[in-house]
Amino acid sequence: MAVNVALRGVSRRYPGLIALDKVDLEVAPGEAVVLTGPSGSGKSTVLHVTGGMDRPDEGSVEIDGKELLPRDLDGHRRRIGFVFQRFHLLPALTVLDNVLAPVLPRRVDFDRRERGMELLEAVGLGGRADALPAELSGGQQQRVAVARALINRPGLLLADEPTGNLDSVIGREIIDLLMSLREQYGMTMIIATHDPEVAANGDRVVRLQDGRITSNQRITASADVLDRLGGLRP
């Protein structure tokens, strides 16, 4: 089920620099928020802190109103999906086994193969379960990565430059896919991107600069209008 996410006064510091500076951000259940901003502005850090891969130095992350505590992090990470710019598929495993990889070492209360096949169908690759990643195009590999991200039925999907390694037509297909899966499976989404096309397809665009939110706008305009107005490019 789609979750509510809230970052409250989140700061993350590294020696000599502030990656996030008291960031407040609330994302409603089922909402798709797009993070934009120049390189180094803190987009990935927001995703990592939200996903429990990194910890704030100050402030808190709340999921459905409950603060994420260190002891909850393992469970939290299993309840979210993560899609990366580089697909990070395991080259020696088949497409189906890549989708199942997150749950292979664990006991689960569902039929792995059945769910893996269902997800491959959902991303349009039902016929390629036995292929190896190298036999697929980049767009198809990203579809496999999306299916893998959904294997635990996450209520939250985090995506870091999901179209960054794809040409614009294929990137567009991946965005359409993510948006339709969001409705089909009921997920909240946070997507970091430099791609104005992605931004135009979210519900809200949050722009970061030097670790701070400089604008937070609902989407009503098309990509090129947004690009002209907001300067979404790095």
Ligand SMILES: Nc1ncnc2c1ncn2[C@@H]1O[C@H](COP(=O)(O)OP(=O)(O)OP(=O)(O)O)[C@@H](O)[C@H]1O
């Ligand atoms: N492990 C780390 N150690 C030191 N500094 C880091 C580390 N991770 C991130 N940073 C710094 O924190 C700042 C924010 O980085 P972040 O990756 O969140 O930016 P970004 O907006 O995602 O950039 P990009 O668009 O290039 O991916 C940058 O200045 C980065 O160099």
